[in-house]
Amino acid sequence: MLGKQTRRYGTLSLALVMAFAIYLMPAFVTDAMAKEAYAGQAFAEEAFAKEVLAEEAAAEGEGEPEIEWGQDVFYKDWEGNPLKGPVSGHPAPELGESDYNNYEFAPSRMILWMANQQHLYFGSFVLAVPIFCMLIEFIGIRTKEEDPIMSAKYDRLAHDLMKVSLTAYSWTAILGGILLFTFITLFPGFFKYMAGIFRPVMHVYALMFLAESGVLYVYYYGWDKMSADPFLKWIHCSLSVLLNLIGTVLMYLANSWATFMQAPGGIDEQGRFLGNIWHVIHSTLWNPVGVHRILGNIVFGGGIVGAYAAYHYLTAKTEEERAHYDWVCYVAMFICIFGLIPLPFAGYWLMKEVYAFRQQMGITLMGGIMAWLFIIQAVMIGLLFFGANSYLHNGMSRVKGAHRYMKYAKYMILLLIVCFTMWMTPHTIVMTPAELKAMGGAQHPIVGHFGVMSAKNTAVNLMITTTVLCFLLYQKANKKITVPWQTIGNCWLTAIFIGAAINIIFLGVYGYFLPANVRVGLSVPQVTTTLTTLFVGTAINISMFKDSESYGEIQWGTQSKVGTYAIFLLAISFTWLMGLMGYIRSAVRLFWHVTEVVRDNSVDAYTLTIGEAGKMLTFNTLFVWTQFVVVFWVASLTVKKGAAQEPEAVPVPAQQQQ
Numbered sequence: 001m002l003g004k005q006t007r008r009y010g011t012l013s014l015a016l017v018m019a020f021a022i023y024l025m026p027a028f029v030t031d032a033m034a035k036e037a038y039a040g041q042a043f044a045e046e047a048f049a050k051e052v053l054a055e056e057a058a059a060e061g062e063g064e065p066e067i068e069w070g071q072d073v074f075y076k077d078w079e080g081n082p083l084k085g086p087v088s089g090h091p092a093p094e095l096g097e098s099d100y101n102n103y104e105f106a107p108s109r110m111i112l113w114m115a116n117q118q119h120l121y122f123g124s125f126v127l128a129v130p131i132f133c134m135l136i137e138f139i140g141i142r143t144k145e146e147d148p149i150m151s152a153k154y155d156r157l158a159h160d161l162m163k164v165s166l167t168a169y170s171w172t173a174i175l176g177g178i179l180l181f182t183f184i185t186l187f188p189g190f191f192k193y194m195a196g197i198f199r200p201v202m203h204v205y206a207l208m209f210l211a212e213s214g215v216l217y218v219y220y221y222g223w224d225k226m227s228a229d230p231f232l233k234w235i236h237c238s239l240s241v242l243l244n245l246i247g248t249v250l251m252y253l254a255n256s257w258a259t260f261m262q263a264p265g266g267i268d269e270q271g272r273f274l275g276n277i278w279h280v281i282h283s284t285l286w287n288p289v290g291v292h293r294i295l296g297n298i299v300f301g302g303g304i305v306g307a308y309a310a311y312h313y314l315t316a317k318t319e320e321e322r323a324h325y326d327w328v329c330y331v332a333m334f335i336c337i338f339g340l341i342p343l344p345f346a347g348y349w350l351m352k353e354v355y356a357f358r359q360q361m362g363i364t365l366m367g368g369i370m371a372w373l374f375i376i377q378a379v380m381i382g383l384l385f386f387g388a389n390s391y392l393h394n395g396m397s398r399v400k401g402a403h404r405y406m407k408y409a410k411y412m413i414l415l416l417i418v419c420f421t422m423w424m425t426p427h428t429i430v431m432t433p434a435e436l437k438a439m440g441g442a443q444h445p446i447v448g449h450f451g452v453m454s455a456k457n458t459a460v461n462l463m464i465t466t467t468v469l470c471f472l473l474y475q476k477a478n479k480k481i482t483v484p485w486q487t488i489g490n491c492w493l494t495a496i497f498i499g500a501a502i503n504i505i506f507l508g509v510y511g512y513f514l515p516a517n518v519r520v521g522l523s524v525p526q527v528t529t530t531l532t533t534l535f536v537g538t539a540i541n542i543s544m545f546k547d548s549e550s551y552g553e554i555q556w557g558t559q560s561k562v563g564t565y566a567i568f569l570l571a572i573s574f575t576w577l578m579g580l581m582g583y584i585r586s587a588v589r590l591f592w593h594v595t596e597v598v599r600d601n602s603v604d605a606y607t608l609t610i611g612e613a614g615k616m617l618t619f620n621t622l623f624v625w626t627q628f629v630v631v632f633w634v635a636s637l638t639v640k641k642g643a644a645q646e647p648e649a650v651p652v653p654a655q656q657q658q
Contacts, residue, residue: 070268085274091633099189109604128301302336303571323557387570394563401551427451458508
C-alpha cells in the first residue's frame, strides 16, 4: 500500500500529464507530417477545382475557363517545388501616408505596442489561472477521502484564484477592444489586409470567445452548488478542462496573426490568398510559438499568483493567515518551476524553426542587431533560475530534516553562478578602435570562446539540471526513507546527475571541434540528457517515498523574507522578459509588416536602440503591475463581503504536512 505522500505525488503527476496532453495536443502534428498532408491536399484541391469549373463551363456551353494559380511562399510539395493554389484574394497593398494615422502625444508604434503588450499580459494571466484551477481542483478531489482538510484547502484555493481570474477576464476583454480600435484607427491599411486574409476564421474567434465566457461563468458561479455532490464535482472539474481547451484554441488562433506576419504561408509573393486558410494559420512558427506561450503563461501566471500570495503573507495579521498564504506561495512556485524548466527548450525549438524559414532572420536575431538583446535575455533568465533556487533553499528552513541537504546549497549556488556567467557572456564585445587593435580583433581570445552556442547550451542545461536537483532535495527534506533499496536508489540518483553533468559538458566541449552547422545538432542530445534526468530522477525520488516516515510537519508560515522576496524577483523579472521576447520576435521583421510581403512604409519603420526599447519594456512592466494591483483589490472586495456573510471558514491549520 503506497503511503500518503506517494499517492499525493502520483495524483499531482497524473494531473500534470493530463494538462500536457490537453494543451500540447496541437503540437503533436509535426511540421514535416503537416507539409506532406498539405501537399496532397493541394493537389486534390487543384483537381477538384478544375473538375467543378469544367462542369460549370460545360453546363453553360462554354470552354474550360482559365484559373490563375499562385505559388505558395512557404509550403512545398514532395519534390520541393512550391505548392500552387487558386488565387482567391487581392494582392498586398502598397501602403502610403493615408494608411497611417498618428497622435501628437505619442508615436503610433508605441501606442500599438503598449495596447498589444497589455492585452497579451492579461491574456496570458487569464489563460494560465484556469490551468492552475483545473490541476488544484483535481488534486483536491483525489485527496478528499484520505485528507478532507487538505482537500478543502485545495478547493478553496482554486475557487479564490478563479475569483481573481473572473475580474481579470473582463479587464482582458476591455484591453482587447482597445487593441482592436488601435489597429483600425492607426493602421487601417494593414488591418484591412490582415482582416481580408483571416476573414474565414474571424467569426470563429468571436464564437470561441463567447463560448469561453459561457463556460467560465457556469464554472465559477456553479462552484458551490456542484461541490455538494461527488458526481457533480467531477462534472465541474470537467468544465475546467473544457474551459482550458477553448482558451487554448483562442490562443492558437490569436498566435496565427503574429506567426503569419513573421513567417507567412498560404499566400503567393504578391500577398494574394491561395484559398486554403489552414495554410495561412499553420505557418512554420505556429506550433513552437504556441508551446512556448503555453509554458510562458504557466510561469507568468504562477509568478503573479505567487506575488499575490507573497504580499498577503508579508502583511498577514494572524498565524493561520500566514500559514495559508505561505502554502499558496509554495503551490504557485511549484507550478511556476514546472513551466520554467522546459521553457528554454521550447525557445530553442522556436529559433530552429526561425532559421528553417529564413536563415538570415536567425542570423539577425542571434548574431546581428538583435544579438545584444539576447544578452539581456540571458541575464533575465539567470535571474529566474536564481529566484527559483533561492526560494527552494530558503524554503528548506521551515522543513524539519532539511539540515541534511542544506550543506549542498552553497555548491549548487556556485555552479549556478559559473553557468550564469557563461550564459550571459557575449561572443563579441563593444570596444573602441584602440581596444580592437590591442586585442587583435572583435573576439576576445579567451572570453570569446564562451560566447558560442556550445558553451551556452552547456550552461543552460547545467542550470536546469541543478534546479531539478534542488527540487528533488526539497521533496526529500522531511522524509525518512524506509524502503529497503534506499541505498541503491540514492546511488542511482547520484549516478544519474553525475552522468548527466559529464555528458552535457563533454558534448559542449566536443562542439568546438565541429563546424557550426553540425555543432547545432548537439543541442538535441544535451536536451535529451537533461529531460531524462528530470523524469527518471523524479520517478526514482517519488518511488522512494513509499511508506516513508516524516521528520515532522512543515512549519507553514515561517518562510524567511528572503525566500518571499525571491518570488517578487521571479514574477517581475519574467514580466519584463515576456515583453523583451515579444519585442525581439516582432522587431526581427525589421521594415516589414508581413515578412517580404507587406512593407512598413510608416515613419516608425526603424529598429529601436536598446535604451529606447528598454524604457518601453520597463513602462509596460510597471503599467501592467499597477493594473494587477487594482484587479487584486477589486477581487478582495468580494472576499471581505463573503467573509462577513460566512463566518465559518474552511479551517486552515498553522502546520500542515505537505
